[in-house]
Amino acid sequence: MKDMVEAEALIAKMGEAARAAATELAQAPAERKHAALIGAAYEIRKRAPEILAANARDLEYGREKGLSDAMIDRLRLDDDRLRGIEDGLRAVAEQPDPIGAVIDEWDRPTGLHIQRVRTPIGVLGVIYESRPNVTADAGALALKSGNAVILRGGSESLHSSEAIHACLVEGLRQAKLPEAAIQLVPTRDRAAVSAMLTAQGLIDVIIPRGGKGLVGLVQREARVPVFAHLEGICHIYVDRDADPEMARKVVLNAKTRRTGICGAAECLLIDWRFYTQHGATVIEDLIAAGVEVRAEDELSKISGTVRAQPDDFGREFLDMIIAVRLVDGVDEAIAHIRKYGSQHTESILTGNDATAEAFFAGLDSAILMRNASTQFADGGEFGMGAEIGIATGKLHARGPVGAEQLTSFKYQVTGQGTIRS
Amino acid sequence: MKDMVEAEALIAKMGEAARAAATELAQAPAERKHAALIGAAYEIRKRAPEILAANARDLEYGREKGLSDAMIDRLRLDDDRLRGIEDGLRAVAEQPDPIGAVIDEWDRPTGLHIQRVRTPIGVLGVIYESRPNVTADAGALALKSGNAVILRGGSESLHSSEAIHACLVEGLRQAKLPEAAIQLVPTRDRAAVSAMLTAQGLIDVIIPRGGKGLVGLVQREARVPVFAHLEGICHIYVDRDADPEMARKVVLNAKTRRTGICGAAECLLIDWRFYTQHGATVIEDLIAAGVEVRAEDELSKISGTVRAQPDDFGREFLDMIIAVRLVDGVDEAIAHIRKYGSQHTESILTGNDATAEAFFAGLDSAILMRNASTQFADGGEFGMGAEIGIATGKLHARGPVGAEQLTSFKYQVTGQGTIRS
Numbered sequence: 001m002k003d004m005v006e007a008e009a010l011i012a013k014m015g016e017a018a019r020a021a022a023t024e025l026a027q028a029p030a031e032r033k034h035a036a037l038i039g040a041a042y043e044i045r046k047r048a049p050e051i052l053a054a055n056a057r058d059l060e061y062g063r064e065k066g067l068s069d070a071m072i073d074r075l076r077l078d079d080d081r082l083r084g085i086e087d088g089l090r091a092v093a094e095q096p097d098p099i100g101a102v103i104d105e106w107d108r109p110t111g112l113h114i115q116r117v118r119t120p121i122g123v124l125g126v127i128y129e130s131r132p133n134v135t136a137d138a139g140a141l142a143l144k145s146g147n148a149v150i151l152r153g154g155s156e157s158l159h160s161s162e163a164i165h166a167c168l169v170e171g172l173r174q175a176k177l178p179e180a181a182i183q184l185v186p187t188r189d190r191a192a193v194s195a196m197l198t199a200q201g202l203i204d205v206i207i208p209r210g211g212k213g214l215v216g217l218v219q220r221e222a223r224v225p226v227f228a229h230l231e232g233i234c235h236i237y238v239d240r241d242a243d244p245e246m247a248r249k250v251v252l253n254a255k256t257r258r259t260g261i262c263g264a265a266e267c268l269l270i271d272w273r274f275y276t277q278h279g280a281t282v283i284e285d286l287i288a289a290g291v292e293v294r295a296e297d298e299l300s301k302i303s304g305t306v307r308a309q310p311d312d313f314g315r316e317f318l319d320m321i322i323a324v325r326l327v328d329g330v331d332e333a334i335a336h337i338r339k340y341g342s343q344h345t346e347s348i349l350t351g352n353d354a355t356a357e358a359f360f361a362g363l364d365s366a367i368l369m370r371n372a373s374t375q376f377a378d379g380g381e382f383g384m385g386a387e388i389g390i391a392t393g394k395l396h397a398r399g400p401v402g403a404e405q406l407t408s409f410k411y412q413v414t415g416q417g418t419i420r421s
Numbered sequence: 422m423k424d425m426v427e428a429e430a431l432i433a434k435m436g437e438a439a440r441a442a443a444t445e446l447a448q449a450p451a452e453r454k455h456a457a458l459i460g461a462a463y464e465i466r467k468r469a470p471e472i473l474a475a476n477a478r479d480l481e482y483g484r485e486k487g488l489s490d491a492m493i494d495r496l497r498l499d500d501d502r503l504r505g506i507e508d509g510l511r512a513v514a515e516q517p518d519p520i521g522a523v524i525d526e527w528d529r530p531t532g533l534h535i536q537r538v539r540t541p542i543g544v545l546g547v548i549y550e551s552r553p554n555v556t557a558d559a560g561a562l563a564l565k566s567g568n569a570v571i572l573r574g575g576s577e578s579l580h581s582s583e584a585i586h587a588c589l590v591e592g593l594r595q596a597k598l599p600e601a602a603i604q605l606v607p608t609r610d611r612a613a614v615s616a617m618l619t620a621q622g623l624i625d626v627i628i629p630r631g632g633k634g635l636v637g638l639v640q641r642e643a644r645v646p647v648f649a650h651l652e653g654i655c656h657i658y659v660d661r662d663a664d665p666e667m668a669r670k671v672v673l674n675a676k677t678r679r680t681g682i683c684g685a686a687e688c689l690l691i692d693w694r695f696y697t698q699h700g701a702t703v704i705e706d707l708i709a710a711g712v713e714v715r716a717e718d719e720l721s722k723i724s725g726t727v728r729a730q731p732d733d734f735g736r737e738f739l740d741m742i743i744a745v746r747l748v749d750g751v752d753e754a755i756a757h758i759r760k761y762g763s764q765h766t767e768s769i770l771t772g773n774d775a776t777a778e779a780f781f782a783g784l785d786s787a788i789l790m791r792n793a794s795t796q797f798a799d800g801g802e803f804g805m806g807a808e809i810g811i812a813t814g815k816l817h818a819r820g821p822v823g824a825e826q827l828t829s830f831k832y833q834v835t836g837q838g839t840i841r842s
Binding site: 023026027106108110112114117119121122204205225243245246249250253254257338349356360361362364365366367368369370371372373375376381382383394395396398399408409410411412413414415416417418419420 | 444447448527529531533535538540542543625626646664666667670671674675678759770777781782783785786787788789790791792793794796797802803804815816817819820829830831832833834835836837838839840841
């Protein structure tokens with residue numbers, strides 16, 4: 001257990017530095033945070049050769065470790081991706097600063113005036129996999145929301161993350177903000193992750209970004225609160241009152257625009273009356289686009305479909321595969337989604353207001369949509385500028401987690417020598 | 422471990438019933454929830470003799486167990502206290518219904534209209550001590566906020582709580598709401614508490630109400646999120662620019678109005694310039710009122726004070742005792758509170774706006790006050806109608822926890838066949 005003891009000491013030291021930085025950051029003027037992010041963006045540009053050299057070392061290490069082509073691709077940086085990182089930092093910098101905003105205020109008969117004011121949470125812990133750009137995104141969103149952050153990237157991307165992290169620290173330094181506001185765990189040791197997950201009192205919330213393996217581990221082991229979603233088992237329901245052309249267009253987009261994101265549709269539910277009246281065009285379009293359609297009963301007679309197995313429902317394919325089932329109206333669709341969904345995002349296609357209302361009322365997924373593609377489940381598309389992830393829990397943050405969701409609040413109460421009788 | 426197995430089975434069964442009830446409750450019209458609470462209030466009146474008889478059994482059991490007079494008093498019900506319970510139910514009934522409110526809405530360039538809508542959290546677990554009225558308060562606030570609740574009262578108050586709980590269930594029944602919406606753990610077995618604390622997936626949040634022993638146990642052992650405060654180590658700081666008469670009045674109220682509540686001041690910090698200029702009247706008033714003033718250094722020379730020990734700072738006396746220290750301005754007051762406070766409530770007395778701003782900015786307690794008594798730290802005084810407790814954590818609920826803080830939200834997104842490019 002020597003590793004664990006060392007890891008705990010490391011995280012304790014980083015956590016204490018983060019907490020001190022958080023105290024300072026909570027009172028930092030918006031301009032200084034803005035300046036730090038703009039400064040970091042310039043550094044990314046200036047140090048591009050160093051970052052790409054660090055990335056080359058990671059790629060070499062990754063190849064030696066036998067990473068898959070897909071993982072190597074995620075790990076790879078190039079000029080375009082660096083520009084993306086730079087632009088991302090500038091986009092977060094230009095967002096409104098959430099801290100200090102008066103969320104609500106009111107007067108009491110006692111003469112007290114009460115304000116509810118937005119504050120940072122404190123110290124965030126972000127645990128992610130091999131995409132090096134998350135280092136910049138997560139660091140930037142934490143800083144914008146006035147939080148200190150401890151970043152723990154995938155071990156394969158350590159050198160790339162260190163090079164990007166150095167740019168963020170340089171931005172902080174130039175803006176005279178505490179350098180410990182954005183820290184990167186400087187080791188590949190997995191024990192550091194466990195130490196973060198149990199760092200109660202030092203880390204206020206953990207945000208895992210990655211696949212089901214990582215998120216599941218974090219959710220199981222964390223003693224610190226977690227903002228996350230384990231799976232995005234998103235449903236799209238074609239109601240009897242759906243416009244058939246709209247249904248073709250939206251279902252195809254929900255499944256195929258990008259299959260690897262959490263907002264991709266994994267299950268299509270079709271009202272049997274819609275199917276009787278309008279036929280199989282929605283499914284035929286999917287097949288024509290190269291989707292493997294796993295269909296049940298009646299629908300499995302459609303040419304080109306595959307017979308669905310029971311475990312195809314409630315499954316996150318993240319691939320060109322979709323499970324399809326006929327249902328008897330919105331109530332059965334709701335019951336199916338309640339049973340198999342992951343409370344991420346579901347969409348109903350219908351021209352009927354009452355049916356749409358029933359769908360919205362009967363489900364409590366983080367995001368419910370009408371006549372729109374589930375692929376819009378994204379902080380940028382919601383107008384948040386950026387997101388650190390999507391949460392399906394019901395406490396604090398829910399749906400896309402942007403800078404505002406990374407805040408807390410306090411009450412500021414003013415009297416005139418007011419005493420309680 | 423037979424007890425634990427049985428307790429887990431019991432809580433699992435109650436949790437599943439609660440979850441089913443929560444689904445129904447989330448969609449219940451405001452009128453039905455209102456009717457259930459009014460109905461329950463009538464039942465309390467109607468069944469007063471039964472409730473008092475049940476309470477007599479609890480008092481007898483309590484005396485046999487050798488409970489202190491203070492605990493017996495907390496446990497005791499009489500006509501006045503029953504009327505208080507009845508009035509409390511009516512007060513919660515008349516509050517605005519938080520569920521379904523559109524918290525925020527906006528349009529996106531894509532044509533999507535996004536609404537953020539208030540929803541219940543799901544299932545609450547409330548663990549409390551021997552005050553039987555908490556059964557009614559907690560049940561009512563949970564129902565108002567559309568949540569199902571599992572109540573676990575102190576073992577001494579089991580019969581009283583059962584009698585009150587029966588009134589709540591009768592209210593639910595009359596309003597045709599699921600009776601499992603408000604459940605009471607029907608056993609004195611402590612293993613039921615442990616089972617609640619680890620009922621992830623069944624209970625969404627635990628709210629402990631009681632002393633430090635109970636809250637500490639819950640915070641240490643819970644795997645379910647907790648809304649709570651462990652201690653209310655509230656500070657009051659008399660600045661150099663405080664009005665001396667206001668200071669006398671507010672400090673006396675903050676300490677002595679009620680000493681046993683979490684908002685009572687436990688530590689008085691005085692700027693040395695204020696003391697030099699205005700003398701010891703603030704402290705003399707406290708002594709005259711019967712408060713034991715534990716004073717440091719210079720202040721301990723004041724007649725009637727007791728010399729403070731180091732551990733008197735950062736201590737929750739909940740009694741006619743206060744720790745007093747001289748400080749050098751607002752920065753030293755902030756540093757003291759950061760070191761010794763419990764992030765509950767702190768008040769500054771000053772006529773200087775800049776100093777008050779520094780105090781508000783430099784601290785991140787749940788409640789910060791200016792020229793007001795810390796005794797106002799209370800949901801009723803904040804205008805929330807009622808509170809289930811006060812939280813000092815930074816996630817989700819903070820400060821007084823009323824019906825609105827017991828809610829979550831979901832996004833409702835409407836398009837016109839909108840697809841993502």
